[in-house]
Amino acid sequence: MAEKIKVLLSEEEVDAKIKQIGEQISKDYEGRQVHLVCVLKGGSFFMCELAKRITVPVSLDFMSVSSYGSDTKSSGVVRIVKDLDEPLKGKDVIVIEDIVDSGHTLSYLLEMLKNREPASLRLCTLLDKPDRRVADVHVDYTGFQIPDEFVVGYGLDYDQKYRNLPYIGVVEFE
Numbered sequence: 001m002a003e004k005i006k007v008l009l010s011e012e013e014v015d016a017k018i019k020q021i022g023e024q025i026s027k028d029y030e031g032r033q034v035h036l037v038c039v040l041k042g043g044s045f046f047m048c049e050l051a052k053r054i055t056v057p058v059s060l061d062f063m064s065v066s067s068y069g070s071d072t073k074s075s076g077v078v079r080i081v082k083d084l085d086e087p088l089k090g091k092d093v094i095v096i097e098d099i100v101d102s103g104h105t106l107s108y109l110l111e112m113l114k115n116r117e118p119a120s121l122r123l124c125t126l127l128d129k130p131d132r133r134v135a136d137v138h139v140d141y142t143g144f145q146i147p148d149e150f151v152v153g154y155g156l157d158y159d160q161k162y163r164n165l166p167y168i169g170v171v172e173f174e
């Protein structure tokens with residue numbers, strides 16, 4: 001293995017933050033049902049943990065997108081690899097993401113989902129790298145703002161590895 005992982009946010013810190021976001025969402029959506037839209041694969045670990053902390057009725061759906069362009073630079077054009085199973089019309093939708101980086105993926109995705117006429121549409125991300133933002137994206141719920149470093153764990157991968165780490169770590173290349 002040519003890389004090392006240094007802990008940035010411990011399992012306890014991440015779990016506590018997810019509990020807090022779950023409580024906030026439960027308050028904000030009191031008396032309503034929330035429809036969580038998970039962006040695969042990265043958002044899946046976060047969504048499952050978050051859903052368990054939400055006390056209003058929850059329904060779930062999943063979509064998978066891939067951005068055209070090189071692996072390291074997202075181009076802003078997004079291809080749907082797997083679309084949602086259910087229509088969004090009239091639903092209170094929260095998109096669940098692992099990380100907002102340049103913002104290209106999310107700005108494109110949110111625009112597309114808005115056209116499906118949900119009653120409301122919000123964005124919840126576990127991590128945010130504000131220094132890297134290129135596209136204008138409004139984030140409604142943020143777990144942690146982190147510096148511009150490549151991170152893995154809790155759904156985030158490096159070359160498809162480390163998604164299963166129960167904490168967030170920085171990849172150190174040797």
Ligand code: IMP
Pocket residue numbers: 042067074097098099100101102103104105106149150151152156157158
């Ligand atoms: P954006 O379109 O640049 O915001 O790209 C966001 C996507 O890039 C995320 O959903 C991740 O899949 C990936 N990504 C961005 N930063 C990282 C990172 O530090 N580690 C792992 N994946 C990342």
Ligand code: MG
Pocket residue numbers: 039040041042043097098099
């Ligand atoms: Mg992602």
